[in-house]
Amino acid sequence: MTLSRRVLLERLLQGLGVAAIVNRHVPVVQAAGEELARNESGPLTIRVTRPFDAETPVREFRPFLTPNHRFFVRSHFGPPPPDAISEANWTLRVGGLVERSQEFRLKDLRQMEVVTITAVVQCSGNGRAFHRPKVPGVQWERGAVGNAEWTGVRLRDLLAKAGVQASARHVQLQGADRPVVASVPLFIRSIPLEKALHPDTVLAYEMNGRPLPLLHGAPLRVITPGWMADSCMKWLTEITVQAEESKGYYMQTAYRMPAIPVEPGAAASGKSIPVEAMVVKSLIAAPQEGETVKSGPVTIQGMAWSGEAKVVKVEVSLDEGKTWEPARLVGEDRPYAWRQWQLIWKAKTAGTFTILCRATDARGEQQPAMTPWNPSGFLWNGWDRVSVTVTA
């Protein structure tokens, strides 16, 4: 069989995630990819060119919703070939410990009750670069997080159609993405049945009112509100109900934390637990790191979120955490979304200042100065820090 030139080009491009959103023409794509990689003022800061991993510059977090083209991108193998997830070819299978195995097409899902939920999606390794000693992995800084409106169907409505058996405890999720080399383990994860049956756990086919983009898991991805994105499987094709947690590297080795905290620098050993709920966290979106501001009133603004509790307080410190001043919570207040905040700082004297912020949630959990070290650098939520220069 000979490949048409177009198919050949498409296949060549499939590993370069950015290609799909830029252009199908090879020379243009190459140039654009290189341009993006170097361009710090672009919509995303690229951490890994292939598979494409990129985070949002924090200045872009001022709007309540993070636009799709600025939303962070992370996957282990890059998107699957476009024809594998085209409407004509894509199916979602639900099997395992169910009464009736099911197969859904996109048109079937569109017949079902529609739900929209606003939720923060955050990479488990967001902030990994701040752990000391340094840990292996993509060195995410502050922007592997975003807040979007996700529209789709409830996972539990699909499970109800299939009928979950009494022995079921976990739901395995698998997408259409595949590693380059077949000997690399597949990206397979599972979530506990309670989370799968939670009415707010959705399978989203729209993101901010637009069809889910390829880089974000088209045509369907899992959204587990309040939980880290390691559960938010993209390019979803297989749901398997089972009695146990999934086997394999990405469930049993990766995305786990020591059950008992270990000494900084220690190797992972002993009992571990999967990374699930988010921890309370806040960021300063303005002013930006290194910015120069004029003395007088300066608006400090940002956002704060927590896993399964509401953010009740955000505080700002201008003296390295000795004293804290409460910020005003503003804007939309929705469960699972982030909450925006602001504080007017009366900058009187010229000089260099460090702005810190920390959030507290309804359970009384508060952001620590530094997150306890863990071997894979997950769940970083240390105080956010921005240095600015005030001129007279």
Place this chain on the structure above:
Amino acid sequence: MSVRRETVGVRREKGLAIGLLLFGGFLSIAMTAAAQEEDLATVSAALAPRAEVLIIARCSVCHSPDLVAQQRLPRARWEATVEKMKHWGAEISKDEADVLVRYLSARYHPGAPDHLPPLESEVRQAEPFTQDSVAEGPVTGVAARGAGIFEHNCQACHGTNAIGGHGPKLAKNPILKHEDLFWETVLHGRGPMPAWGSVLSHQEIADVHAWLSTR
């Protein structure tokens, strides 16, 4: 009295000796640290030409080298990482793994700065080692040799017998008839495919082309 004086004198000398020892100790620690830093730089510069080619040829089959360059890990973690990648299918011999671990732990160690200076010019000089053969004109490929070269370098993406995998099927691919496009792609890469110009010689590329043309 004299005994006592002697004792004081001995104490003073002891004190001086300890002081000197301590000072010497600090000095030697400082000197050792600086020397180690220098050693690491020397080691990484010496290994860079081979190691960087290996990173392009073996690691970037699955991920771009920028993922490697952002790590700052102690030797034990580099050893574990290279071992994990071998286990997952990276085609790295024992000798190549040794070069990679020594290079990576010398260049990307925990004390290395976030922004490393670019690699020494030796690497850049080492890259176009195929330039000579360009000057010599076109080379004739030998299909029998191409099979092994393909298996070792191309098969991971293009599949057994070049029937395709993550990368396109190359058997009977029209690109084989457009030699200029074929060479351009192999030498300089395209899209997700890395450049092979610094890994394969022109003779080896010609051998692969000859073998592919028989598929």
